[in-house]
Amino acid sequence: MTKDMTTGSPFRCIVSFATPVFLGMLFQQLYNMVDTMIVGKFLGLNALAGVGATGSLYFLVIGSCTGICSGFAIPIAQMFGAKNDKLLKRMAAASAVLCAALALIVTIVTVAACHPMLRLMDTPVNAYGYAYNYILVIFAGIPFTLLYNMVASITRSLGDSKTPVVFLVISSVLNILLDLLFILVIPLGVAGAALATVIAQAVSGIASFFYLIRKFDIIRPAKADWIPTPFIYFRLCAIGFPMGLQYAITAIGTVVIQTAVNSFGEATIAGVTAAQKLYSLISCPLEAIGATMATFAGQNIGAGKLERVKKGLVAGTLSGWALSVVTFVLMYFFGNRLTLLFIDAAETLAIEQAFRYTLICTAGFPLLTCILTFRFTIQGMGFSTFAMLAGVLEMIARCFVGMVLPSRLGYTSICISSPAAWLTADLFLIPAFFLCMRLLKRRFALVEHHATLREATSSK
Secondary structure (H helix, E strand, O other), X not given: OOXXXXXXXXXXXXXXXXXXXHHHHHHHHHHHHHHHHHHHHHHOHHHHHHHHHOHHHHHHHHHXXXXXXXXXXXXXXXXXXXXXXXXXXXXXXXXXXHHHHHHHHHHHHHHHOHHHHHHHOOOOHHHHHHHHHHHHHHHHOHHHHHHHHHHHHHHHHOOOOOHHHHHHHHHHXXXXXXXXXXXXXXXXXXXXXXXXXXXXXXXXXXXXXXHHHHHOHHHOOOHHHHOOOHHHHHHXXXXXXXXXXXXXXXXXXXXXXXXXXXXXXXXHHHHHHHHHHHHHHHOHHHHHHHHHHHHHHHHHHHOOOHXXXXXXXXXXHHHHHHHHHHHHHHHHHHHHHHHHHOOOOOOHHHHHHHHHHHHHHHHXXXXXXXXXXXXXXXXXXXXXXXXXXXXXXXXXXXHHHHHHOHHHHOXXXXXXHHHHHHHHHHHHHHHHHHHHHHHHHHHHHHHHHHHHHHHHHHHO
């Protein structure tokens, strides 16, 4: 059930691991797209704008929690690579405790703060009620979202990227059926779309949790493993929370951009919403390669194979660049038609703005590739703080372009805000990777030196 990524061709390891991850992300995006398609086609433009107005807020909260779960899994991947089963189980138990506490706190805070956050984002009056009804239900289901992400992150850290896909497929099919039930049969409106998502995530999270406990003996904690150990909790938090903060910082930039988009009116909000849904779908291959690099780097750092980490980074980046070229060509010829999945053909302004946003973003996909491969590799190496700092730079660039330049460039400034942010983060991440390599080489050399001294002392 597990996969050791410390041996064999780095390219083959990355491709074989990333393919199921990609399929899982694809199914996840598909059922998110179904929400948008059904809302846009059957509930109208204002309802679509309401759901779209919550997109950046959703990413801020859910993305941060997902980042924390992914961060908790990195020490587990390192212990798996180091073949330290005892510490691996104790880290898994500590991760479960931390995720449960996080779910309780975040759910209470976000449900209570829905109104203030939507008002702060200057959500249009016509879309406000839809936005509130949708995001309130989504935030109430955060415990289930965290449960699935925790289990999926741990499973992937052990080298198994296939099992999470199975449960996502089940969740996706269930979500589509419930969408149709709660919107077309039982008219619950946008709250029905949100409820369908929460129920689907709950089924997926609970089922995958019990599967993990039953099938993966290597991760199943004993009673003694649940005893709190300060070092383990500190290690998990030192990697997990900076990763979550990095997601939050990036999301703050998207919230600022969403606020700028809201000022252009419902047609622009709907157009950007459709473009972002399409972007989420076409960026799945790159996201999968990035997620793979965290596990690949984590296992190989645990095994002490620094040069293999570098080879894997090169393989992942080149693969992402090739996919970026293919994606841009496809969007250039077919992107305009694909927006019709979300927007009625009569909404010509929204369609034109969605296409422009999509084309400019896909032109920047080589920059996005570097962000994903370098950032996740650095995180897998255990340096989450560097990834967080890159997120700060990305946020600053996105906010500057999206908030300062609209007076000169208008809607185009919204479209170029992401590529500008990616470029800024890359200028920091690439040198940071080589700095991390030097730091780890020194650390490994020091450990080896101490081991040699102990051997020499014991032999005497």
